[in-house]
Amino acid sequence: MSTTTSGDQRGFLRRLIPPTPMSKRLATNSLLFSTGEGTWMTGSAVFLTQVVGMSVPKVGLALTVVGIAEFLLAYPAGRLVDRLGPKRVWAVTTLGRAGCFVVLPFVEGFGQYVAVGLAFAVFGSAGFSAYQAYVLDVLPRKERVETQAYMYSALNVGFTLGALIGGIALAFDSLTVIRWTPGFAAGLVLVNAWWISLLPKAPHDLRVASGEARVRPSGPGPIRNVGWILVSFFGGTLWTNQVLLNVVIPLWLVDYTDAPWGLLAWLFGTNTVLCIFLPAYTSKGVRNVRDAMRYVWISTAFFVGSCLITAVTHSTEGLLTIALVWLGHVTVTGAELAISGASWAFEAELMDPRRRGEYQGVQEVSKQLGSIWAPALFTLLVVSWGGEGWLVIAGIILVATVAMGPSVALAERFRDQHFADQMDDGVPEPTPEEGYTPPVPVDPLEPA
Template sequence: MTTSVSEPRPGFFRRLIPPTPMSRRLAVQSMLFSTGEGAFNTGSAVFLTQVVGMSASRVGLAITITSVAEFLFAYPAGRVVDRFGPKRVWALTTWGRAAAFVALPFVGSFSEYLLVGLLFALTGSAGHSSFQAYVLDALPTKERIETQAYLYSALNVGFTLGALIGGVSLAFDSLTVVRWTPLLAAALLTANGWWISRLPAAPHDLRVASGEVRERPVGPGPLSNPGWILASFFNGTLWTNQVLLNIVIPLWLVEATDAPHVLLAWLFGTNTVLCIFLPAYTSKGVRNLRDAMRYVWISTAFFVGSCLITMVTHSTTGFLTIFLVWLGHVTVTGAELFISGASWSFQAELMDPRRRGEYQGVADVSRTLGSMWAPALYTFLAMKWGSDGQGWLVIAAIVVAASAGLVPSVKIAERFAQRNFPELHEDEAAEGADVEPPVPAKVADPAEPITATDPAPSA
């Protein structure tokens, strides 16, 4: 008797689907989160100015205050994650964020919005630290970077779906519809919190449940790790490709070129498509820190190329301008994709596994310091400095300098890890060889234990 064997799917399409049960569950979580966030963010300007009734300057002030609060919350939030376990904090902060969305339709003043914004800031800090800590802790070592890539794609899919939902709500041209749109985001995040609660407990969660994590781990923490602090700072500077992508190149197109403004939609559409389909491919080459540093320099080459290509559009006309501006946007997307793979490797290799929340909190603070100045400086350099866009050369030089600074920083952080927690990374590598670590019977978990894997920003 002949047994029919179904032919495997083409490699390209197979690569678009997360390969393990755990990575698929995490991808669903990422899509729920980003769809909810994207649905509100698309119409947030209309909501804050016309529904809440704030002036544009008040909106800017509120966003600045909440951004500073999130920055200040980052380190203590990371400590909380380590103390109570990443999964628990991740689920609670997701539900807390849902509660903030529920409150939004009832906000009617600057002070009321500020209170809700501070809740967003707190849940954003703790949620991001707990998300990253859970992914790194729950997944086998060999799956982390690959899963991060799939989660990055899933986030972009979700933000795209959210933008479509937000666009539909705006198309009604009704402030009542806009007012109640946050409830949809709240529903999606509530479901997301439930989904997170169904994930298997990570090893750190099990140590918390057993009472093992009652005191701070012995040995120096991330604040005593200068390599980690500096590497996070320079990594933040390399991530200013997002400033070029979302702020500087669009402004340059509008004010310094003859390209039609409708091209902006094509730029962001191209970036979204590339960030959905390519991360699973571009992350394949990162297996260790040496590969990560190679990706840093590839990202830098794309970043510099984008600066040089965009700079010359000051003097071009017609279709050539359109093509070059689009190409400049594509190359800065390349910078984003390659620095993503490198960043995930740094997180996996250079953090103390006992203190992932605290390390993530320090990284959030240092990375912010490495990038918070970029919108103002890059905009000034590109738009105001030099008669023919020579400021782009300074932007490129800043990024090259950051990459050069990252090289010794990573080496210092690597030596610190080898000196202070080498045995922990060896234990993780051994765990990664197993299909799935056993879950102790004394810890009840509603989800079946399955193989684990790793993502990007969340909650």
Template structure:
């Protein structure tokens, strides 16, 4: 019983601020998940779009998101992370109030592009704020708890959206975004109640003095290690493509597994991602630890490819078990890689330029992984066994590049940050000059 209570306590964020951030993640994901669950029905049957139009709009929005990622990061450093985050959350919530009144492709395209821009800006502020406001020792753990809360929130949102879908009524679906609006407004209010981070205080001081603050040193576009690390991280994050696209398509097209197994796959992934991040991120506190986590992630990824590949020639219960096991393995890849990414972000960003660093990471991460849905689907479904081996090899190559890139970024940060600068953190296992 004592061990059970201790285990339950480990699932609760340990500090008041980390609990407030975890609750914010829960609110955000609940609102987003409520709308996203029924979005396919909403766009096709309420707005009257074709599937091709929906896909085209999302593609255009993805391109725009890529283009605005770096400017949004720079803007975070100018305006302050909390202000940017709160404004993005508020505008994103208010946009849900416009969805029910959309009609036709033009209005849909405009809204989805604006929604992507607002979400990108808010997300840039969020990432910088968390690293800025939390003490060094709590940064990685707090992000793990927030990750768990996101999964709880998306699950709650899916349940709410599922109830709305169960009515099988287009009027209900038309006005469902208003529920997301209400939750989003609470989320924006909650963000506004959070304390200002150190960068927010510096921005306020600069504005009172009506002077421009020039940050000395070189920015992330001069940090080749950070750009390479972000690219490889984008490739390693393609575990999400395996989880959400390739394995489900493989199950349907290439195995005799029943389609209801898909619900079990996603259910298992959600449960594991709710309860395990606080454990899998524990002890991952330095660059070397993060590199080790990346190798663990790539090992799980390769194992998933090998297991899933075998289901092409199995039948019955064995296929069901192996497909499920392959999905669990790639969930292991997701959890380990997330722990590594949390640490890279906490340790290798210039604390004076976190928004800019986040924008560069978004750009190069997109380059590293946005191609994967088309490429991995083609490799797995067209080449079968050899295709799965190629997918595994791509991830191993990315893992091989991660170590040198991370250490290059580490050396850059050590050179650029002045000794004793505010926000400077220890970035490796061994002794070094701050």
């Protein structure tokens, strides 16, 4: 092996490791979170039907109730984050989720599971807003997109580990093992809560401690920021690449192509590997809103390409079908990676730093409205119209992308008019000469 090749490989491997102390700690948090969640999700269908004893329709109804609750709670949860501080809310809600996992083995029947599921929804809504607000608040402005890329990679590593652990639990073919699997998830979530307590307070946490955050910031909030609402809505539409990835392409493969069903495992495996190794590279070019819009168009090109490639597999045979379905899945993964970088940049550049929790809440509501219809509509289109249905899906994405441009411009004008002077640079990392000393652990229940 040549010296140049060896150096390139070392450079590639170094690029996979978060570059700063804070990015390493946040990536570790993502790994802990997703390993616990992935362990639970892998065996959740067996747990809910065989341990809790619910029928499949009741499982669907329970998950729908929980999903509606999360939707309704998103905005008030964001307001709570701004009021109490992102770190405190993040730590406390993580403890709450650990408690829910502890309770799960003792749940019996539909009603009890819905009660626990609603608790999950409360902690999940507030915890997600707090986590997002904390990351943006604590990081230097120039590191926000890059660090979130590393966190995204770590998240995928954790879900993969969780799937392996959950798969091992399922392999025992024992309901007793399945019943207590949430206990393992609870342990990881507790470690995650402890890890969060080690993180430094973000600037907004300090404002809460000083009493400054108790006074509602001047100027209009995100509900009056039509540009932000539209950016979030159309962003949700562009994120329906996940519907193609997880629902439409697998259903199309099974019912409308001659590809072997075993190919599905390779498709999801390819997506996971790419989402582990590529985010640090694909997000590197995103520095501002203009870069983010460029990545929106790149994402759309991949999305439309996936539709066009997959549409023709209804008429192909054998190895050609396999190759095209796989290529269609790879291109939709490209759409996922590109829109990820764009979304992180929009959050960093278009949200009022004094109201990040509230902005996250509005974003979640609007994003859901922009995507909640996609599984039913996209599936109906490809089932009813075949190749023409794929063209309609591509058209929907193109319309959303065209509409994103003026929406972003409107959000920029709102920012420049109402809170441009509040845009912050977060907490700078210490220089190598200064070194790095981890903060003393803090009890997440202790007043900030």
